[in-house]
Amino acid sequence: MxxxxxxxxxxxxxxxxxxxxxxxxxxxxxxxxxxxxxxxxxxTNDGAETPTTGSGTTAGEAAATVTDVEIPGENRGFDDVHTDEPLATTDWLAERLDEGDLHEQGIVLLDVSENLPNSDLTPYSEAHIPQAQYVEWSEEFTQPNTREFISADEFTELAQSLGINDDSTVVLYGDNNNWFAAYASWVFNLYGVEDVKLLDGGLHKWELYDERELVEEVPAVPAGNFEAEAQNHDIRAFQPEVLELAEENAEAGGEAAAAVNLVDIRSAEEHTGEIGVDPDIFQGEGAAIWGHIPGSINVTWTQIVDEETGEFLPAEEIRALYEDAGVNFDNPTIAYCRIGERASHTWYALSQILGEEVKVYDGSWSEWGNSVGVPVANTSGQRAGLWGQSGD
Amino acid sequence: MTVQVRPDRELGWTRADTIRTAVAVAVAALLLGLAGYLAATDGEGLGGSNAALMLLIGAGLGILFERGRYCFFCVFRDLFEKKNSRGMYAILVSIAVGMIGYAAIFSTRVPTPRGDNIPADAHIAPVSAALVIAGLAFGLGMVLSGGCIAGHLYRLPEGHLRSIPALCGVVVGFGLGFLNWDFMYSHFILGAPVPWLPAGNGYVLAVLLQLGALVAIGVWLLRWNPQVQGRGNRTVDATELRRVVFFKRWPALATGTGVGLLAILAYYKDQPLGVTQQISSLSRTGMTEAGWLDQFMPGLDERLAGCVAVVTHTITTNGWLILGIALASLAAALPGRRVRLEKATVFNSSTAFAGGILLGWGAMIGLGCTIGVMLSGTHAFALSGWVFGAAIVVAAGLGFRFGLHRKAAPGAFSD
Known part of the structure; x- marks a missing residue:
């Protein structure tokens, strides 16, 4: 010294x-x-899952309410997500069917429908597009009694049973404007299926607008060899991530201050919080709190489809629509709805058609609007939901 | 004991002094006028309501940097080459003062510091190999180019012409950094820990620890403390005042305190001090428009806190801060006859340019410079500030030991 x-x-x-x-x-x-x-x-924050141990100073002063469930996955980027030609026209599909066996052409055609009783489209069990196989979105995609998808191994099993190979082109369609078909396309991308297309306009375009043929025959396909990868969390958002953005936006007085766009694709009334969810139609999708995630931009999914054909609008029109609404495509985007299926429809438009970096927050309002303590913006001018005057 | 006292040199007043003073007054008037205009218009379209304040904070820094010689290059050169640690005390004091203010501000915004509620606007960055590499590059670039980025901003008005190629190099270096960013981010930075000392420990322990570290460094540095030249008895008259304010170097203690206070004010009202954001924005915006960069840069645009760019087409408050530093430095240097054009040759300009590239690259990968990461980082109790600072000291120490600054600019350093 x-x-x-x-x-x-x-x-x-x-x-x-x-x-x-x-x-x-x-x-x-x-x-x-x-x-x-x-x-x-x-x-450092290595002990995030046990926030009250190790320091003593935090115990009793704050508690983390957002559940800390571990969902296996990885960040694979968008290379195997973005697809060159994300939409298949009904003409294209009809030509493929004229040529003969889809499986021999490397195509797997899947019907993923919701089958609401008020739908005027024919359910798969009665008749469907020739050579289409059916996938039940709830039972086959999700774990029983748990709000999470099947594991990668289970997805491998499902995909192989549908005849999907590594190089297959998966074409999805469904009723109700392809809502659940889009949802399925997102799940397929989540597990690493690379070439996934939507039939533009879905069953509505095929059956009602084009008036093409439906058949009863269910195809039998040989097993495929596709191996699922871990979930790609670059296209899936979870509540903690959204909470950070929501808090940043809430601090800025509800402005979209965070460097990530939040897109709420529900109806304008649901967004403001004027109404909740009609339990007669959407049983099980109700929310105790009405309103929206602070700073989210409301663009209803219906605005990006052609009313008559059900097809997506041209890409430039979709882009302009979102930019006019205040979405800044320099930043990544997170889309949400009530349970994630319509958000997938918007995800399809923004990610697959426009090629942007987009996540689906599949927890959506049925998670957010029932969570304790998360910030909520209600711009209807009154308290709403279960703890508001208009609650029931 | 008899003490040899060297009499103060007569100052006198020449015609050149009249001109210099007039220019200094004009620059000061321009600065104040600009601040007045920004305040009156609320910075509409020109950086917002904090524009005037940040311009004035920049001006304060410019004066302190120039008059206190708060220059990391000069301070480290004194330390490693002349074995004189006196300038280091200004840095140590500025860290001590600033961090106490930061602690006060933090404690009102984040009463219970934890790893998951790190203040997002403070410069608290991941600690990874990339930070060390960036610090080493930055330190080397500083030795080669004759200053850190903030140093160039205030030394340019003093007539340090090598600062021009150096700052051009900085812009290019930022560009290279942006091109390397994906690689550095995915290999080193992604998943690296972000140690924030108050997290889980509380502010008191963090303050005590950093103060302890500063005191320890301060005590250790006493070994390289040459004797102070005495001055004769004097009365404080106008000439003495002029001498003390404009000619003599301001004391380290006062300079450091001033810088610390301005850092607190800047963070409280707007954003942490740093001088690289606007410059890096220049690089990034240009490259994005030329199509060399993606619009979105992973990590950088998501959650990393630092002094690095967003794509912008307007001047930000950070730009005003930089302008304030440069203008005020000129106004402060002129009355003390400290503006002297140094010779710039092709050789020493190209070494300055090369050094500037290293500075810019290091500041991009490290998410800031000596001010933005080291000073604002240690103020914010970020381990990243200390690590970056240590890497710079190591690189600068080696650089000065091997005389790289002399090789880069032959004849520029007389003593």
Missing amino acids: STEETTPPTSTGTRKGAAGKTAIAVIATAALAGTAGFVVANS
Whole structure:
């Protein structure tokens, strides 16, 4: 230490003093280094799942309410998500069918429908587009009694049973403007199926607008060899991520301040919080709180489809529509609805047709609007939902 | 004991002094006028309501940097080459003062600091190998080019002409950094820890620890502390005042305190101090428009806090801060006869340019410079500030030991 230079060692007295100073310096340095080690080790957020341990100072003052469920997945980017030609026309499909066996052409045609009782489209069980197979979106995609998709291994099993190979082109269609077909396309992309297309206009275009043929015959296909990858979390948003954005936006007075667009595709009344969910139609999708995630931009999904044919509008029109509504495509986007299926429809438009970086927050309002403590914006001018005057 | 006292040199007043003072007054008037205009228009379209304040904070910094010689290049050169640590104390004091103010501001905004509620606007960055590499590049670039980025901004008005190629190099370096960003981000930065010292420890412990570290460094640096030249008895008259304010270097303690206070004010009202955001925005906007960069840069546009760019077409408050530094430095240097054109040759300009590229690259990958990451980082109790600072000191130490600054600019350093 510096003491040797400044105090000449002439007498025993000063030597003792020097030794004392050195000892103090060593102890001080050790104490400092020890504290530094402790503080640095304590300062990172590795222990996020146990926020009240390790420090003592946080216990009792705050509690994390957002559940910390682990969903396996990885961030694979958008290379195998974005598709060159994301839409198949009904003409194209009719030509393929004229040519013969779809499986031999490397195509797997799937019907993913909702089958609401008020639908005027023919359900698959009665008749469907030739060579189409049926996938039940709820039972086959999700784990029983859990709001999570089947595992990657189970998805492999499902995909192989549908005859999907690594190089297959999967064409999806369904009723109700392809809502659940779009949802399925998102799930297929989630597990790494690369070439997924939607039949533009869906069953509505095929059956009612084009008036093409439906058949009763259910095809039999040989098993495929597709192996599912882990979920690609670059296209799936979870509540904690959305919460960060919501808090940032809420702090900015409900403005879209965060560098991520939140797109709410529900109806304008649902967005403002004027109405909740009609339990007669959407049983099980109700929310205790009405309103929207702060800073979210409301573009209803119906605005991006042609009313007569049910086909998506041209890409430039879709882009202009969102930009006019305030979506900044320099930033990534997260879309939500009530349970994630219509948000998938919007995801399809923004991610697959426009080629942007988009996630679906599949928890959507049925998670958010029932969560304790999350910020909610209600712009209807009154308290609403279960704890509002208009609740029932 | 008799003490040799060297008498103060007569200052006198020449015709050149009249001109210099007139120019300084004009520059000061321009600065104040600009601030007045920005305040009156609320910075509409020109950086917003904080534009005037940040311009004035920049002006304050410019004066302190120039008069206190708060220059990392000069301070480290004194330390490593002349074995004089005196300038270091200004840096240590500025960190100590600033961090206490930051702690006060943090404690009102985030009463219970945890790893998951790190203040997003403070410069608290991930600690990874990329940060160390960036710091080393930055330190080397500083030695080669004759200043850090903030240093060039205030030394240019002093007549340090090498700052021009150096700052051009900085813009290019930022561009290269942006091109390397994806690689550096995905290989090093993604998933790196973001140690924030108060998290889980509380502010008191963090303040005590950093103060302890600063005191320890301060005590250790006392070994390189040459004798102070005495000055004769004097009365404080107008000449003495002029000498002390404009000619003598301001004391380290005062300079450091001033910088610390301005840092607190800047963070409280607008954003942490830093001088690279506007410059890097220049690089990024240009490259994005030329189609060399994607609109969206992973990590950078998501959650990383630092002094690096967004795509912008207007001047930001950070731009006003930079302008304030440069103009005020000129106004402060002129009355003290400190504006002297240094010789710029093709050789020393090209080394300055090369050094500038290293500075810019390091500041891009490190998400800021000596001010934005080191000073504002340590103020915010970020480990990243200390790590970046340590890397710079190591690189600068080696650079000065090997005399790279002399090789880069032969004849520029007389003593």
